[in-house]
Amino acid sequence: MEDGGDGEDGGEQTTTNKQQPANKNQQPTNQQPKMQKDAIRQREQRTGWILITPALLVLALVFAYPIVRAFVLSLFTQNLGTELEPVFSGFTNYVRLFGDGRFWQTFGQTAIFTISSILLELVIGMVFALVLNETFRGRGLARTASLIPWALPTAVMGLAWAWIFNDQYGVVNDLLSRVGFIEDPITWLGDPVRAMIALIFADVWKTTPFIAILLLAGLQSIPQDLYEAHKIDGANPVQSFWSITLPLLTPQMLIALLFRFAQAFGIFDLIQVMTGGGPAGRTEMISNYIYATVRRYLDFGYGAALVVVTFLILIAAVAITAFLLSKTRINVTGER
Amino acid sequence: MTTLQLENLRKQFAPDVIPVKDISLSVEDGEFLTLLGPSGCGKSTLLRLIAGLEQPTAGAVKIGGNVLNDIAPGDRNMAMVFQSYALYPHMNVSENISTSLRLKNVPQEEIKRRIANVSEKLGLGHLLNRKPSALSGGQRQRVALARALVRDPEVFLLDEPLSNLDALLREQVRQELKELFKSQNKPVVYVTHDQTEAMTLSSKVAVLLDGIIQQLDPPRRIYTHPANKFVAGFVGSPQMNLLTLNCNQNKAILGDYGFPLPQKGQSAKMIDMGLRPEDIHIATPEDELTVEGHVFLEENFGREVLLSVKVKGSDQTLRALIPPDDEWDNENIKLGWSHRQMHWFDAQSGERIEAADSPVLAS
Amino acid sequence: MAVAQQPQEQQTQSKIPTKRIILWLGVISLLVFCLAPALWQLLTSFKTNDAIATIPTIYFPNLSELTFNHYITLGWNFLRYVFNSALVSVISTVICLGVGAPAAYTLARLNIPGKQIILSCVLVVSLFPYVLLFLGLLELVKYFGLGNNYISLIIPYTAINLPLTILVLRSFFLQLPKDLEDSAKIDGYRTVPMLLQIVLPLTLPALVTTGMLAFIFAWNEFIFALTFITKDEMLTIPVKVAQIGGASVYEIPYGPIAAATVLGTIPLILLVLFFQRRIVQGITAGAVKG
Ligand SMILES: Nc1ncnc2c1ncn2[C@@H]1O[C@H](COP(=O)(O)OP(=O)(O)OP(=O)(O)O)[C@@H](O)[C@H]1O
Ligand SMILES: [Mg+2]
Numbered sequence: 010m011e012d013g014g015d016g017e018d019g020g021e022q023t024t025t026n027k028q029q030p031a032n033k034n035q036q037p038t039n040q041q042p043k044m045q046k047d048a049i050r051q052r053e054q055r056t057g058w059i060l061i062t063p064a065l066l067v068l069a070l071v072f073a074y075p076i077v078r079a080f081v082l083s084l085f086t087q088n089l090g091t092e093l094e095p096v097f098s099g100f101t102n103y104v105r106l107f108g109d110g111r112f113w114q115t116f117g118q119t120a121i122f123t124i125s126s127i128l129l130e131l132v133i134g135m136v137f138a139l140v141l142n143e144t145f146r147g148r149g150l151a152r153t154a155s156l157i158p159w160a161l162p163t164a165v166m167g168l169a170w171a172w173i174f175n176d177q178y179g180v181v182n183d184l185l186s187r188v189g190f191i192e193d194p195i196t197w198l199g200d201p202v203r204a205m206i207a208l209i210f211a212d213v214w215k216t217t218p219f220i221a222i223l224l225l226a227g228l229q230s231i232p233q234d235l236y237e238a239h240k241i242d243g244a245n246p247v248q249s250f251w252s253i254t255l256p257l258l259t260p261q262m263l264i265a266l267l268f269r270f271a272q273a274f275g276i277f278d279l280i281q282v283m284t285g286g287g288p289a290g291r292t293e294m295i296s297n298y299i300y301a302t303v304r305r306y307l308d309f310g311y312g313a314a315l316v317v318v319t320f321l322i323l324i325a326a327v328a329i330t331a332f333l334l335s336k337t338r339i340n341v342t343g344e345r
Numbered sequence: 346m347t348t349l350q351l352e353n354l355r356k357q358f359a360p361d362v363i364p365v366k367d368i369s370l371s372v373e374d375g376e377f378l379t380l381l382g383p384s385g386c387g388k389s390t391l392l393r394l395i396a397g398l399e400q401p402t403a404g405a406v407k408i409g410g411n412v413l414n415d416i417a418p419g420d421r422n423m424a425m426v427f428q429s430y431a432l433y434p435h436m437n438v439s440e441n442i443s444t445s446l447r448l449k450n451v452p453q454e455e456i457k458r459r460i461a462n463v464s465e466k467l468g469l470g471h472l473l474n475r476k477p478s479a480l481s482g483g484q485r486q487r488v489a490l491a492r493a494l495v496r497d498p499e500v501f502l503l504d505e506p507l508s509n510l511d512a513l514l515r516e517q518v519r520q521e522l523k524e525l526f527k528s529q530n531k532p533v534v535y536v537t538h539d540q541t542e543a544m545t546l547s548s549k550v551a552v553l554l555d556g557i558i559q560q561l562d563p564p565r566r567i568y569t570h571p572a573n574k575f576v577a578g579f580v581g582s583p584q585m586n587l588l589t590l591n592c593n594q595n596k597a598i599l600g601d602y603g604f605p606l607p608q609k610g611q612s613a614k615m616i617d618m619g620l621r622p623e624d625i626h627i628a629t630p631e632d633e634l635t636v637e638g639h640v641f642l643e644e645n646f647g648r649e650v651l652l653s654v655k656v657k658g659s660d661q662t663l664r665a666l667i668p669p670d671d672e673w674d675n676e677n678i679k680l681g682w683s684h685r686q687m688h689w690f691d692a693q694s695g696e697r698i699e700a701a702d703s704p705v706l707a708s
Numbered sequence: 709m710a711v712a713q714q715p716q717e718q719q720t721q722s723k724i725p726t727k728r729i730i731l732w733l734g735v736i737s738l739l740v741f742c743l744a745p746a747l748w749q750l751l752t753s754f755k756t757n758d759a760i761a762t763i764p765t766i767y768f769p770n771l772s773e774l775t776f777n778h779y780i781t782l783g784w785n786f787l788r789y790v791f792n793s794a795l796v797s798v799i800s801t802v803i804c805l806g807v808g809a810p811a812a813y814t815l816a817r818l819n820i821p822g823k824q825i826i827l828s829c830v831l832v833v834s835l836f837p838y839v840l841l842f843l844g845l846l847e848l849v850k851y852f853g854l855g856n857n858y859i860s861l862i863i864p865y866t867a868i869n870l871p872l873t874i875l876v877l878r879s880f881f882l883q884l885p886k887d888l889e890d891s892a893k894i895d896g897y898r899t900v901p902m903l904l905q906i907v908l909p910l911t912l913p914a915l916v917t918t919g920m921l922a923f924i925f926a927w928n929e930f931i932f933a934l935t936f937i938t939k940d941e942m943l944t945i946p947v948k949v950a951q952i953g954g955a956s957v958y959e960i961p962y963g964p965i966a967a968a969t970v971l972g973t974i975p976l977i978l979l980v981l982f983f984q985r986r987i988v989q990g991i992t993a994g995a996v997k998g
Contacts, residue, residue: 048415049400050819056899057818061826064811064870071867072833075844082843133741140734151735153984154742160976160987161746162928164946165969168953169749172962180748183765214745219991226992268835275837278930282950296839296931303843304935316840323840327832398890419896431891435909445895492895 076320082313089307102314111290112315115298122205122294123273126212127266133213134220134265141221142228159218167282170211174198174283201291204284208292211279216272220265227261228254260337267330271323295319347409347499348373349395349532354404356390356556364390366556367404372500372532372549379535379543379564382553383579388536391553392502395534396425408499419448421500424493428505430485432477432492439464439473442491463495466525483514490522494529501526501533507542519545540580544568552576574695577619577688583651586620586663589692600659602636607689607700617695619688622651625665625680627673632681638663639676645669654678746973753778753966760962778967786971788941789948794975796858796944797926800865804922805915807866808873813903815874816881817889834871838864838931849936860936861944865929869922876921876993880914881907917990920979924987927976945972 083102085095106112141152158166173180174197182194198204231254239249277296280286286293286301293301295315303312349372356365364387372378380388393399395406397418406413413421424445432441439460446456464470467487477485486506493501506522507515523546526533537543543550544564552559552567552575560572571577577585588599595611596603597618610616628635642653649666656663665680673679689698751769752760759766759773766773814820815827845864854860884907892902908915933944943951949968952961980987 049397049417052417053818053899054820057814057820060810060818060900060903061814061820063807064874065826067807067863067867068830068833068870070848071841071845071864072836074848075841076836078844078847079840136734137738140731140738143731145731145735147735149984151738152988153980154739156980156984156987157746157977158742160924160980161973162930162946162949162976164928164930165949165972166745166749168949168965169745169969171953172752172965173745173748175962178761178763178765178962180765183763187764214741218742222988222991225988271835271837275839277837277839278946278950281930281934282953296837299839300842300931303846309843312843316843319837320840323835323837324832327835393890396890396894398893417898418890418893419898421894423894425891425894427887427891429885429887431885431887433888433892433906444892448896 076316079313079316079320082310083317085310085313087309088311093307093309095310098310102311103318105311106314106318111293111298112295114290115293115295118205118292119274119276119294119296122209122212122276122292123270126209126216126273127269129209129213130217130220130269131262131266134217134224137217137221138224138228141225155218155221157218158215159222161215162278163215164278164282166215167211167279170207170214170279171198171283174207198284199288201288204288204292208279208283211283212273212276215279216269220269223261223265224258227258231257260334263330263334263337267327267334270326270330274323274326275319347532348407349500349534350405350407350410351391351395352405352407354391354394354406355402356387356394356399357402364556365394365401368556368558369404370551370558370561372534374532375527375530375548377526377533377535377546377548379537379547379550380553381537381540381543381550381580384538386553387556388538388553389504392425392504392534392536395500396423396502397421419445422496422498423500423502424496424498425502426489426493426504426506428508430477430489430506430509432485432488434477437474437476438469438480438488438491441477441488442495445492445496459495459497463491466494467491482510483518486510486518490525494525499531501529501531503533504536505538506535508537508539522546540582544580552579554579570697570699571619571688572697574617574619574690577690577697581621581623583622583664583666585688586618586622586625587690588618588620588661588663590616590618592616599636599661600638600656602656602658604634604687605684607698609700610689610691610698613692615692616698617690617692619690620663620682620686622664622666623649624686625663625682626667627671628679628681633683634687635679635681636663637677637679640673640678641676652678654680749966749969752962753970755963757963778963779971781961781964782967782971786948786968789943789945790971790975792858792942793927793945793972796861796865797923799858800862800869800926801919801922803862804866804869804873805919808870808918809877809908809915810903811870812874812877813881813907816878818899830871830874834875838868838929842931842935845932846935854936856937856939856942858942861929861932864932865922865926868929869925872925873918873922876918876990877911877914879993880911884910913986914993917983917986917993920983920987921990924976924979948972 082095084097084099086098086101087093087095137155141148141155145151172178176182176194176196176199179194179197181197182191185191186194196203197207235253235257236249239253244252275296276294277300280292280294280297281300284292286297296319299312299315299319302308302315351368351370354365354368355363357363364385366387368391370378380391382388390399394401397406397413397416401414408421433444436444442460442463443456446459451459460473461470464473467490469484469487469491472480472484472488477488480488486509489506493503507518510518519542535542535546544567547564549561550564550567551561552572554575560567560576562570562572567576567580571580571585574587578587590597590599590604592598592606592610592613592615593603595606597606597616599618604618606613606616636656638654638656640652640654644651644653648669650669650671652665652667654663654665655661663680684700687700689700690696691698751767754774754776755766755769756773756775756777759769815823815830841864845860849855849860888906888910889902892906897906927944928946929944930946930950933947934950937943937947945968949965949972952968953965
């Protein structure tokens with residue numbers, strides 16, 4: 010075609026991919042532009058770094074430094090025994106930690122608290138999400154109401170809960186006796202098991218809205234026609250829930266669980282205010298133990314070791330969840 | 346006198362995403378170059394490379410011989426109209442139009458004069474204080490144009506500026522665009538996948554596929570001399586008949602018929618024949634080439650009827666566009682056309698095989 | 709099958725109310741569950757001490773059992789703590805937005821090496837319980853002599869809200885049409901002016917959303933405020949209220965505590981009432997899209 014076409018149309022140039030190889034020998038002239046291109050990209054990168062550096066500095070100062078510092082400090086003994094001077098002691102703190110009954114007790118209590126509250130929250134949150142996903146009059150109001158527990162400070166509401174679970178005047182005891190479940194007022198926060206129940210209840214109250222909101226967003230993203238198709242296939246709503254809603258909500262549930270796990274595992278203020286870890290340390294959580302170690306016993310080295318161990322447990326949990334999430338093919342970083 | 350030149354431009358996003366492979370071309374003052382191609386062929390990417398919104402992996406963009414690669418988009422003095430118009434929603438029309446001037450510290454008086462000038466030209470005078478959200482699609486499109494014109498740029502870049510308008514408006518604006526840019530006398534690069542726009546507006550059309558220019562020619566020539574099978578099939582509606590035929594004794598065989606091969610293709614065993622439906626008519630005694638066949642599908646377009654005809658002795662189909670009042674017997678029809686309306690393409694490479702005896706188009 | 713379906717269809721009419729009833733039961737339980745504890749606190753704050761200590765509990769007090777006394781007991785002094793909380797929360801929120809928005813823009817649009825790593829770090833960091841941080845921060849606070857200084861709260865509050873701010877804003881920036889920024893570049897904007905004059909004005913709603921989340925989290929923070937501030941007149945609401953509650957183990961002043969709870973949470977309640985939709989949007993953008 011080359012000679013036929015070009016020969017005849019004189020001035021007109023007809024470019025086709027056949028001509029490309031001929032241009033290859035111009036490659037050397039491209040070298041200079043290539044260098045310059047890097048200049049533009051570098052300018053963008055420089056701007057990018059300038060914009061992000063303040064944030065990175067603040068994050069490094071408040072998040073990275075304390076963690077790194079805890080790793081270092083955990084290798085030292087720094088307590089009243091050393092007159093608060095750090096003395097290098099290798100893994101002493103970790104050895105002590107393994108034999109520390111109080112640590113294992115708080116660890117177990119934290120685990121019980123975390124698991125029970127996030128499971129309950131998941132179930133109740135799912136119910137709330139299903140309710141809020143329906144159309145009914147006053148739905149906006151219901152959504153607003155469901156945000157209230159989330160927005161109120163835990164430390165403050167912890168007092169409200171202590172009041173509600175009060176032995177003498179508490180509204181829980183009053184209601185239970187009116188219904189006839191109990192004759193005499195029972196001790197709530199003074200009894201190890203019931204205190205734990207009260208704490209879990211208060212935590213569930215506080216954080217269920219968060220889960221409900223996440224699950225609601227998930228529900229809203231499920232196309233309605235999936236349900237219609239399933240209905241035409243002869244499924245009832247309960248079957249649809251098990252075979253459509255739950256599987257499609259898995260990513261949201263995992264994300265919610267991850268966030269909630271981290272928060273529940275580090276629960277501090279609720280316990281501090283409601284029970285103070287009592288009775289007899291039976292509702293003390295890891296956070297409270299760490300806080301007491303540092304603030305009351307002034308045992309900084311050991312406190313640091315506790316921080317390190319808690320940190321590692323958390324990281325492991327995050328890694329596992331991230332792995333599960335990647336299996337459900339939703340990228341946590343938002344690149345969908 | 347400005348010339349926009351692209352030299353061996355290449356853009357690679359990822360090892361297997363190379364929307365622009367190797368493109369060289371130049372556009373002179375007053376030339377209107379259209380980049381035409383199917384979706385995803387790299388038209389927008391090429392335009393963005395010219396504008397400096399993307400940096401080329403290799404190659405250079407030049408204006409008047411100066412390499413622009415290192416110059417930020419805002420300093421290239423090019424204006425670009427986006428498919429979405431990209432008007433700033435929080436600024437009113439006159440702020441939208443004048444942003445680039447203000448950023449260049451053009452004196453206030455001058456800005457006012459230019460806004461008045463361009464808004465009169467485009468009939469935007471009464472809209473200057475409105476926000477884009479209070480404008481119709483056509484008005485937004487004009488604001489986007491005004492924003493480009495007011496800068497008095499060295500090059501105009503337009504990325505499917507008409508595709509968000511309804512069909513009627515599009516036709517009208519197309520006409521206006523043509524006159525507008527003729528008066529500007531600057532290089533214009535215009536992206537579209539609408540061949541009507543490409544044909545009516547441009548002085549040159551570059552047909553793109555897979556990041557490579559398939560053909561760069563005036564619109565008329567793209568239609569009459571498609572450089573390869575892809576261009577032949579892509580330009581023209583309804584699509585050109587493209588039949589792969591076996592060859593025998595210097596003839597391409599279609600059912601019971603044989604057509605003489607062009608000189609350059611005489612050694613071929615197989616060849617692709619192209620024939621535009623609008624070049625086929627019901628055979629008259631003078632026709633050099635005729636085939637008989639039977640009509641199995643008839644689509645009425647009002648002005649014309651598109652017939653799908655199975656050629657006698659073959660199961661290949663020819664589609665013919667004929668006037669609706671032409672008549673034929675039952676389902677049997679005899680079609681005719683002339684030699685010079687046939688296109689030949691190499692069966693392997695898809696390249697055009699020029700028939701030596703075919704007269705070169707005069708226009 | 710056909711036989712079985714017929715009665716079902718007839719039932720449909722009676723079935724709809726069943727579904728509605730279940731729904732309304734759900735709605736009512738939800739409202740009671742979410743509101744009752746807060747309302748109970750509100751009611752307690754207005755009951756006289758006698759009414760509070762009456763058994764069986766009074767749910768619908770008459771006028772003589774109501775009083776403003778608990779609020780009066782708290783006195784104007786209490787506004788001091790509201791002010792402290794507001795000051796620290798507002799300043800840290802503003803800084804957080806100022807530092808977080810540019811970072812979020814970089815992570816959304818600019819190409820810097822290691823972007824994905826930074827993003828993952830930001831995400832992981834948002835999961836850290838604060839108790840892991842207070843030990844290291846306490847040392848820093850002591851070292852720089854920042855105890856009983858609002859800075860010792862403002863910087864940590866800025867930081868603890870940064871991950872969420874960055875993730876939420878980034879997801880909003882990503883939703884912005886890219887053409888707009890390209891158009892701005894061609895008009896001659898440099899990155900920073902473009903961020904200030906084009907991108908931020910258009911994402912103002914997102915800034916408000918994020919700001920509210922940050923404000924609420926800062927207002928509610930407990931452990932840093934408990935650790936770094938000891939001077940009474942500088943305490944923030946959560947710590948002060950907890951302190952009133954812990955003043956005496958046996959004679960807990962329930963009325964004033966309830967009143968303090970109410971006063972200390974009014975700003976939060978107002979935010980929720982007026983910006984419910986935005987807050988929900990922020991929470992989901994931070995967790996699901998982030
Ligand atoms: N920033 C980018 N990163 C990765 N790939 C990209 C990017 N921009 C474009 N591409 C890819 O390059 C190819 C060409 O895109 P381009 O937008 O140039 O097509 P187009 O010809 O303009 O198509 P359309 O007619 O649909 O607008 C597409 O496959 C697209 O996915
Ligand atoms: Mg495009």
